[in-house]
Amino acid sequence: MNVKISNAEKNLSGNIKITGSKSESNRLLILQALYPTLRISNLSNSDDTKYLQQALQSEAELIDIHHAGTAMRFLTAYYAIAEGREVVLTGSKRMTERPVKLLVDALKSMGAEIAYEENEGYPPIRIKGKKLDVAKVCLRANISSQYISALMLIAPALENGLEIKLKGDVTSTPYIKMTLQILKRAGVKGFFNGDTIIIEPTQELPEKELAVESDWSSASYFYSLAAISDSASFKLTTYKEDSLQGDSCLAQIYKQFGVHTTFNSDSILLEKRPGKRPIRLEENLQNSPDIAQTLAVTCLALNTPCFLTGLHTLKIKETDRLVALKTEIEKFGSKVKVTQNSLELLPSKDFAREVEVATYNDHRMAMAFAPLGLKVPFKINDAEVVSKSYPGFWEDFKKLSFKIIKSHE
Structure with missing residues (x-):
């Protein structure tokens, strides 16, 4: 199954329950x-x-x-x-x-x-x-x-x-x-x-x-949405402030994009607030490599150069995620440099149209690129791969005014 994804709504809000980690x-x-x-x-x-x-x-x-x-x-x-x-x-x-x-x-x-x-x-x-x-x-x-x-x-x-x-x-x-x-x-x-x-x-x-606490890697896609939107307010459950998951560093990283996290008893509230975003994002993700794809696409959407390191384990994931990111991001007109351990994004101000993103049997490729639908309509091939970690992903995105058109072409 392939999906065409787009969203003309720039002010997002919703309550999302995310499956256990x-x-x-x-x-x-x-x-x-x-x-x-x-x-x-x-x-x-x-x-x-x-x-x-x-x-x-x-x-x-x-x-x-x-x-x-x-x-x-x-x-x-x-x-x-x-x-x-x-x-x-x-x-x-x-x-x-x-x-x-x-x-x-x-x-x-x-x-x-x-x-x-x-x-x-x-x-x-x-x-x-x-x-x-x-x-x-x-x-x-x-x-x-x-x-x-x-x-x-x-x-x-x-x-x-x-x-x-x-x-x-x-x-x-x-x-x-x-x-x-x-x-x-x-x-x-x-x-x-x-x-x-x-x-x-x-x-x-x-x-x-x-x-089991809900999955912070899955929360990353909503942080990305909040960062890319004009304004956003998302309640995500079930989360806690003393998380065991390394990807909970999202709360600190996305502050740089104006996304603020409020911890409640069993949930988090994400709010996009006006403010500056980084001129260039630099992060060592050695302790949280699974959010690299999300961060790279966030920076692509916001025309923000980034340099991400600590990524050597991505070479042996579902696909070689560094090569896959380079290939798919460059379809939109930006430039990407990768090494065995790093990714550098040199974004273009203009987005190519009618792009088809390949997913390489990798759930995170599909989900990381999805928030880009706020900026430009495009297609994600083999989109059902999200079921590896987040079976309800596309239904949750529909709740946020995303237009998801399924096809088998």
């Missing part, structure tokens, strides 16, 4: 599989979370998690300790191009039995679950925090717990801290100090319900 939900599902006494509320309705749930409930030998990268990493560790279980873990074509070698090597050093079915270092992988006795592991920390979180989540179920030694600069530290806080909320003891993470063994956990 995919990141929190997926961590809690792994914990719940290990400790069934845990209950989860406000679970994400994203495709990724549904695929993870289905995998955890399946007794089949072949487990297909499609495009769900988090599920691939977390389940690799989970099945490695599932004694007596043998599975082949696979996914979409893009998933078979996304590396898992660092995580597999770490698990093998702990005694895990994992073999590559096709290409060395990549899914599909065959995992024979067994008891792992080794209580120490070393892991490079500058590739993906999901590898680290995968080990942290199985650590309390190990007889001796786990000490994880990190090598190099740590990428996406907030996601590691999120995993640690979720473990602590469930009743697991753990520590993260410098380059060392220690998770203590935990035989059982008390009955407890853990609520």
Whole structure:
């Protein structure tokens, strides 16, 4: 499905309920599989979370998690300790191009039995679950925090717990801290100090319900809308000021565009206020790379040059997001320079018309570009890809006066 998107309304308002965080939900599902006494509320309705749930409930030998990268990493560790279980873990074509070698090597050093079915270092992988006795592991920390979180989540179920030694600069530290806080909320003891993470063994956990906060990455598209609009007032639920999610930095970053955030008991109010916007935006997004696409498109819409760094993990996402951003932004007439770690936008004052944005099987490409409909009508191809993290995205945009015309051409 493709969509033509436009919106002539420059003064926006509405109340939007956003699904639970995919990141929190997926961590809690792994914990719940290990400790069934845990209950989860406000679970994400994203495709990724549904695929993870289905995998955890399946007794089949072949487990297909499609495009769900988090599920691939977390389940690799989970099945490695599932004694007596043998599975082949696979996914979409893009998933078979996304590396898992660092995580597999770490698990093998702990005694895990994992073999590559096709290409060395990549899914599909065959995992024979067994008891792992080794209580120490070393892991490079500058590739993906999901590898680290995968080990942290199985650590309390190990007889001796786990000490994880990190090598190099740590990428996406907030996601590691999120995993640690979720473990602590469930009743697991753990520590993260410098380059060392220690998770203590935990035989059982008390009955407890853990609520998932709504997804801050999904909120980013409404921050972008507010920034681009003449005036805006959005109430988004359910959010809290002491968020575990690194993308909550949105509140501070978008202040520069005149978007102010008021925290209420279970919601946030976004208001666009008159004021200056940055002459040039410079941000290091090492701890929140998932908002890079949103920020780049916001700057494109506002004719604001930007220089975003800390983006090396975007090369191994659903697509190479840096190359994809360059390709699609330049269709509108602006210039983009990318390196392995950065993106620089040199915007044009005029927008090209009749542009078709490709999404590359990447949900964030579709959603990040959508707010640009406030400036120029254009088409987004394969728009249903949003279901990976935000199935109700297009319906929520319709509530804000967006004209969404679906087609299959």
